[in-house]
Amino acid sequence: MEADDDYGPREEVVEREPHAWHFGADLGLLVLRVTVGVLFAGHGLQKVFGMMQGPGIGGFAQYLTSLGFQHATVLSWVTGLTELAAGVLLVLGLFTPAAxxxxxxxxxxAIWTKINVHQFAGAVEVEALYSAAAFALLFAGAGKISLDRNTPWFRRAPAYGFVFLLLAAGASVVTLVVLR
Structure with a gap:
């Protein structure tokens, strides 16, 4: 407590150091990252290697062709490798904004091509949950329990989140406009 003023005793304001350990938030981010990362890497393994009853590149390319995409084999590789790499990076908490x-x-x-406005939540509940989790990680960062903890994108997660949000939006629009 400091000296009294006209309004009574003044309390000293103690500021927390930036990026201090917050067990609850950091544990929550770890669980979110690992869960989304493992599941997304699994989807990538299904697409790239056909593991876990996955379609493999050929099967996924056929599916993309049925949705009206051109260059489906290249797009299958890009999608599968993106899912695999993003999943692994999220588990590690490395390059989290990019992942x-x-x-x-x-x-x-996926949402744009699958949405059905006549069904509950457009029939894209799982995709919406993945998107919400990715959006949260994009702007909250990886948390202290990560390999990103000493990087500029950890210290300035919202700024890097915005940059990578623009990159993701641009890539999505190009994919939908140019390849479909």
């Missing part, structure tokens, strides 16, 4: 933007970009395209 979260990768998830968000893939999910934006």
């Amino acid at each position: 979260a933007a990768g998830v968000l970009g893939v999910m934006a395209n």
Whole structure:
């Protein structure tokens, strides 16, 4: 407590150091990152290697062709590798803005091509959850329990989140406009 003034005793304001340990928030970000990362990497393994009853590149390319995409084989590789890399990077908490933007970009395209306005939540509940989780990680960052903890994008997560959001949006629009 400091000296009294006209309004009573003044309290000293103690400011927390930036990026101080916050067990609850950092643990929550770790769980979110690992869950989304493992699931998304699994989707990538299904597409790239055909693991876990996945379609493989050929099967996914056929699916993309049925949705009206051109250059489906190249797009299958890009999508599968993006899912695999983004998932692994999220688990590690490494290059989190890029990884979260990768998830968000893939999910934006999935939602756009799959949405059915006559069904509850457009029948894209899972895609919406992935997108919301990626958006949260994009702007909150990886948390202290990550390999990103000493990087500029960790210290300035919202700024880097915005930049990578623009990149994901641009890639999604190009994919939908040019390749479909």
